[in-house]
Amino acid sequence: MFGRLKQMLIKEFIQVFRDKRTRFLLFGPPIIQMLVFGYAATYEIHHVPTVVLDLDHSQESRELVSRFTSSPYFDVQRQLTDSRQIRDLIDRGEATVGLEIDAGFAQKLRSGQTAPLQVIVDATNSNTALIASSYITQIALGFAQSYQQDRIDRIAPQMVQAIPSVELEQRPWYNPELSSRWFFVPGVIGSLTLVLVITLTAFAVVREREIGTLEQIMVTPIRPFEFILGKTLPFFLIGLLDVTLIALVGSLWFQVPFRGSILVLFAGTVLFLLCMLGVGLLISTVSSTQQQAMVTAFFFIMPAITFSGFGFPISTMPQWMQYFSYCIPLRYFLIVLRGTYLKGVGMNILWPQMAAMAAMAFSLLTISILRFHKALD
Amino acid sequence: MSLTRLLAVAKKEVVQILRDSRSLFIVVIMPATLMLLFGYGVNLDLKHMPIYVFDRDGSQQSQDLLKRFQSSEYFKVVKVVDGYPAIARALDDGHAKMGIVIPWDFSQRLRDGGPVQVQALVDGTDDNTANVLIGYAQAVVQGYSAQIQLDWLRQHGQSLQPAPLSVETRTWYNEDLESSAFIIPGVLALVMSVIGAFLTSLTIAREWERGSMEQLISTPVSAMEIMFGKLAPYFVLGMFDTMVCALIAIYWFHVPFRGSFVTLLISSALFLVVVLSLGFFISVIAKTQFAACQIALLVTFLPAFLLSGFLFAIEQMPVALQIITRILPARYYVSLLKKIFLKGTPTAMLYGELIPLAVFAFVLALLATRSFHKRLE
Numbered sequence: 001m002f003g004r005l006k007q008m009l010i011k012e013f014i015q016v017f018r019d020k021r022t023r024f025l026l027f028g029p030p031i032i033q034m035l036v037f038g039y040a041a042t043y044e045i046h047h048v049p050t051v052v053l054d055l056d057h058s059q060e061s062r063e064l065v066s067r068f069t070s071s072p073y074f075d076v077q078r079q080l081t082d083s084r085q086i087r088d089l090i091d092r093g094e095a096t097v098g099l100e101i102d103a104g105f106a107q108k109l110r111s112g113q114t115a116p117l118q119v120i121v122d123a124t125n126s127n128t129a130l131i132a133s134s135y136i137t138q139i140a141l142g143f144a145q146s147y148q149q150d151r152i153d154r155i156a157p158q159m160v161q162a163i164p165s166v167e168l169e170q171r172p173w174y175n176p177e178l179s180s181r182w183f184f185v186p187g188v189i190g191s192l193t194l195v196l197v198i199t200l201t202a203f204a205v206v207r208e209r210e211i212g213t214l215e216q217i218m219v220t221p222i223r224p225f226e227f228i229l230g231k232t233l234p235f236f237l238i239g240l241l242d243v244t245l246i247a248l249v250g251s252l253w254f255q256v257p258f259r260g261s262i263l264v265l266f267a268g269t270v271l272f273l274l275c276m277l278g279v280g281l282l283i284s285t286v287s288s289t290q291q292q293a294m295v296t297a298f299f300f301i302m303p304a305i306t307f308s309g310f311g312f313p314i315s316t317m318p319q320w321m322q323y324f325s326y327c328i329p330l331r332y333f334l335i336v337l338r339g340t341y342l343k344g345v346g347m348n349i350l351w352p353q354m355a356a357m358a359a360m361a362f363s364l365l366t367i368s369i370l371r372f373h374k375a376l377d
Numbered sequence: 378m379s380l381t382r383l384l385a386v387a388k389k390e391v392v393q394i395l396r397d398s399r400s401l402f403i404v405v406i407m408p409a410t411l412m413l414l415f416g417y418g419v420n421l422d423l424k425h426m427p428i429y430v431f432d433r434d435g436s437q438q439s440q441d442l443l444k445r446f447q448s449s450e451y452f453k454v455v456k457v458v459d460g461y462p463a464i465a466r467a468l469d470d471g472h473a474k475m476g477i478v479i480p481w482d483f484s485q486r487l488r489d490g491g492p493v494q495v496q497a498l499v500d501g502t503d504d505n506t507a508n509v510l511i512g513y514a515q516a517v518v519q520g521y522s523a524q525i526q527l528d529w530l531r532q533h534g535q536s537l538q539p540a541p542l543s544v545e546t547r548t549w550y551n552e553d554l555e556s557s558a559f560i561i562p563g564v565l566a567l568v569m570s571v572i573g574a575f576l577t578s579l580t581i582a583r584e585w586e587r588g589s590m591e592q593l594i595s596t597p598v599s600a601m602e603i604m605f606g607k608l609a610p611y612f613v614l615g616m617f618d619t620m621v622c623a624l625i626a627i628y629w630f631h632v633p634f635r636g637s638f639v640t641l642l643i644s645s646a647l648f649l650v651v652v653l654s655l656g657f658f659i660s661v662i663a664k665t666q667f668a669a670c671q672i673a674l675l676v677t678f679l680p681a682f683l684l685s686g687f688l689f690a691i692e693q694m695p696v697a698l699q700i701i702t703r704i705l706p707a708r709y710y711v712s713l714l715k716k717i718f719l720k721g722t723p724t725a726m727l728y729g730e731l732i733p734l735a736v737f738a739f740v741l742a743l744l745a746t747r748s749f750h751k752r753l754e
Binding site: 019021032033036041044049092115121123126127131133135137138148151152155163167168169171172178179180195199210296311313338343345 | 399486679
């Protein structure tokens with residue numbers, strides 16, 4: 001058996017590495033994609049282009065505007081003179097936030113009335129809009145609080161020391177700077193491996209069928225099991241190598257910390273790769289051309305990435321989607337990746353994910369091997 | 378160039394597409410599926426986030442503060458615990474996103490006056506979720522703080538206006554801040570990239586791989602006729618998918634459509650020419666279907682997903698990457714889609730996107746025709 005398997009492996013490796021282009025495609029795109037993801041995928045906002053229309057020209061209104069000017073989140077680019085300009089600049093996409101302070105702002109504040117700050121946000125990107133609104137509210141609340149403090153200071157200076165107040169002391173764990181990159185980089189390892197291993201496996205088998213070499217292999221004394229093992233083992237190793245490469249880019253280039261145990265991550269990776277080989281094989285058993293394999297693979301890949309929690313929180317999805325996400329191996333692998341990278345947790349926390357992936361790998365591989373036998377007959 | 382021969386090639390391609398019923402089925406339902414996936418699956422507006430509370434004080438005041446967390450729609454207090462380890466464990470295994478800790482001398486220090494700190498331990502792995510959570514928690518605590526200050530002043534015979542400042546936010550173009558309204562127009566670009574580049578990139582590569590290219594070369598069909606004949610059916614398919622996507626967006630997801638439908642069709646046709654030419658070009662240089670598929674993923678799908686402004690705001694990317702996005706057709710198409718759907722920008726003001734897109738379409742189509750020769754190597 002080992003003799004035949006060895007021959008099969010030699011053939012596969014020759015086939016994979018024969019072509020210079022394919023050689024590059026196995027390792028180039030994952031690294032390029034990791035770099036692009038690391039830089040492009042961000043939910044953080046900095047220097048949001050902001051314009052201000054201050055019709056009050058009072059000390060209070062200037063004080064409020066200066067809080068925005070000094071904030072790293074907003075970049076106050078222009079002081080306007082006409083409210084039509086706000087509309088125009090936001091329409092043309094030159095400003096994302098418009099702040100409008102009407103005449104009489106200070107008057108209202110001084111007389112103890114509620115003074116309005118009008119905010120206009122371009123919500124064509126609703127996430128930027130959401131985060132920006134939340135920062136605007138925080139800045140405005142800060143202004144209100146210190147204004148209140150000043151007033152107490154004026155009416156009853158002896159009370160300032162004694163008045164109680166409550167503050168929130170925030171402590172973000174695992175990712176103290178709240179960097180999007182730390183969130184995405186471990187996730188990219190999972191999703192890139194998914195795409196690569198599924199397409200590699202699905203294409204490799206279907207290709208033999210499409211160009212007719214599968215029949216030639218079938219007349220050799222090789223057994224189906226040896227054939228499958230010979231087909232999948234190279235991709236398993238390539239997948240492992242790719243994970244190592246992209247993980248190194250993440251750690252060395254993007255400086256994302258790794259706090260857990262390499263062994264736990266390795267175990268998770270092996271289980272996940274087995275799942276993906278199973279999916280790839282399964283797709284190959286139901287496809288007769290590479291085009292078919294490609295569209296079928298794509299049809300699996302898109303939901304797998306969307307439902308996995310890779311970029312969008314699972315908890316805000318509709319209930320049926322949340323249930324569905326339990327069938328996605330990537331969901332578990334992402335927890336393992338982020339757990340080992342950022343949280344530094346071990347098997348005592350991650351065992352349910354490991355068990356789920358092991359069960360899925362086992363059933364996927366069993367089904368695909370059974371189906372494969374049939375497809376060959 | 379002969380129309381008869383061109384039609385003959387187109388007919389051959391149509392027969393080939395129709396014969397593979399599963400691929401056709403997937404291509405036809407792919408737009409709807411991707412729409413549903415992203416329309417329902419991507420929601421960054423967080424509600425009912427699970428939190429743990431640890432009340433070390435157990436006083437009337439601390440209970441009042443916690444009640445405010447309970448009644449907020451953004452939080453769901455899933456457990457009251459009696460120690461830090463329980464919170465740490467919950468953040469580790471993901472059962473809670475945040476832990477609120479009230480100090481043991483909370484009520485004591487409120488009586489004594491001065492600031493009191495309440496701790497928020499936040500799972501920072503997902504920076505976006507963490508940011509939004511902190512914002513909401515901040516608002517809850519500040520609301521409570523303002524309330525106790527007012528009560529305190531009233532007890533000491535002073536009165537103060539409750540809220541000096543109110544923030545009136547208007548979110549333009551997407552009034553309800555629906556994630557789906559900003560995601561869904563972008564899905565069109567994703568669908569186009571998949572249909573256009575993926576499928577066409579396989580068509581020429583397939584002929585090379587199967588050896589049928591030699592047969593095609595021996596016929597009197599010219600290179601131009603092969604290209605247009607092969608691309609025409611995919612163009613029709615792509616335009617059909619655009620219509621389906623637009624109808625689903627407008628009638629199912631109620632995404633506002635404020636621009637001109639004709640402009641939408643023109644921009645979609647231009648973008649289709651871009652991706653089809655790109656796909657054709659890839660298939661000429663790739664020679665194998667696996668390589669074609671991987672390259673298509675890298676040069677069309679990835680930019681459409683990551684660098685087009687579909688999900689991640691381009692202004693928030695590093696400057697170098699922002700410059701790169703300027704040479705990506707997907708960026709202009711997504712910008713057009715958002716403007717046509719949400720902003721309703723008049724067509725005359727869209728030249729900034731339409732002209733680059735037209736230039737890309739022309740250059741890439743030229744490149745594709747030049748690259749393909751009827752020659753055996």
